[in-house]
Every structure is written in C-alpha cells, then in structure tokens.
Amino acid sequence: MSYYDVDAILTESQKVPCTFELNVPGLGYLTGDMGGDMRKGSEVELPLWLGEMLALSQSLNTSSLVSLGTPSALTPRVLNALKADPRTVDLRALAPHFYSLGARNLELYEDEEMIEVLSETFKTRATVIADQAHNPRGALGDGVDFMRGLDESERQLFRAAHDSAKAVRQWMADLKKK
Incomplete structure (x- = not known):
C-alpha cells in the first residue's frame, strides 16, 4: 500500500469480521461495554488494516489476538x-x-x-x-x-x-x- 494512495487507504478501511482469541482488558468499548474487557470469542468488525495487525501480532503465549473472517463483500453467497x-x-x-x-x-x-x-x-x-x-x-x-x-x-x-x-x-x- 502506498502511503499517499487514497484508493489503497479506502480499501484498507473496509470492515472485516474479527474474533478475539484472548481476553483483552479495557477494550470492551469496541462492543459498547465502556470500561469493560474484550472477552475471548467476542466478534467485532474492524478495519482491515487493524484486523490484520491484530491477527499478525502475537501475545506472550504466542497466539494471535484475533482471527480474521471474510469480508461481507467476499462471502460465499456473493461469490x-x-x-x-x-x-x-x-x-x-x-x-x-x-x-x-x-x-x-x-x-x-x-x-x-x-x-x-x-x-x-x-x-x-x-x-x-x-x-x-x-x-x-x-x-x-x-x-x-x-x-x-x-x-x-x-x-x-x-x-x-x-x-x-x-x-x-x-x-x-x-x-x-x-
């Protein structure tokens, strides 16, 4: 992705479904739980760039924070x-x-x-x-x-x-x- 490419920025901002694989303290606001924690198994739609970063990052126990789902535009129904x-x-x-x-x-x-x-x-x-x-x-x-x-x-x-x-x-x- 080029830093100045507007089309690439807009593509990266598309929402993708993500499932949290770990409990994350203080991140509950993503699901509307202000001040709460993000629970393992919680599903939330995040921008592609953020979901990818979280999926590729690893915590202390070497598992990724989230698993990425398929964007709604590329589901089997659409295909x-x-x-x-x-x-x-x-x-x-x-x-x-x-x-x-x-x-x-x-x-x-x-x-x-x-x-x-x-x-x-x-x-x-x-x-x-x-x-x-x-x-x-x-x-x-x-x-x-x-x-x-x-x-x-x-x-x-x-x-x-x-x-x-x-x-x-x-x-x-x-x-x-x-």
Whole structure:
C-alpha cells in the first residue's frame, strides 16, 4: 500500500469480521461495554488494516489476538452470485473498491476458487464496460443500472475506454476533413 494512495487507504478501511482469541482488558468499548474487557470469542468488525495487525501480532503465549473472517463483500453467497451472472451484481454496493479488497484478501489467504471467480467476473464485466464505453448512448440508456454498480477500478477502465473511443472518433473526423 502506498502511503499517499487514497484508493489503497479506502480499501484498507473496509470492515472485516474479527474474533478475539484472548481476553483483552479495557477494550470492551469496541462492543459498547465502556470500561469493560474484550472477552475471548467476542466478534467485532474492524478495519482491515487493524484486523490484520491484530491477527499478525502475537501475545506472550504466542497466539494471535484475533482471527480474521471474510469480508461481507467476499462471502460465499456473493461469490455464488458472481458465478451465476457477474453482470447483475452491484459491486459498488458491496465495496467501492471491490477488486482491491479481493486482492488484499488473497494476499492474506490463498483461495483458488476466489481467484477464479474474481478473474472471470472482471473479464465478463470488462466486455460490457468496453461496449458501454464505445456506444455513446449505452451508458445513458439500458446500461445505466450496470454503470451505477461499477467499482472504482471498473470506473477507471470505463473512463479510459470512453476517452480512447472519443479520441478515435475525433481522429477519424479529422481524417475526413483532409
């Protein structure tokens, strides 16, 4: 993660479910128990950066403080929906930086199925994005709902494809004038 990369900061701030493996004195405020202790087995959603640090840290008895769960945007239910038809899933509602969150999750855990699903999802959606970008009326007509559901990397892809298509049309128009 780059220190100044806003997208990376926003990805790292996504909440992940964490289960405390030890009792931690004075940390009960995370669950609403002011002044109380965090009990072993307590579940709380923490930002990815904090959950990862706590999961990797070790206490005196060499066990980690928390165990990380899967972010809600990458649960088996979501992966099954993506397998069925990736074009119908609103990725932005799940996580504005969906693919970045998936990549960060894959850095922590190796999951061949998730790699396959995310790769196929991006390929399938990229063809629709390219079609919408090259069709000037596509993003305003039937494709409006799809376009609202794009995550940030897909939006960047759309902008690049749209700008290149516009530049090609301008180039063709300039050639005709000569």
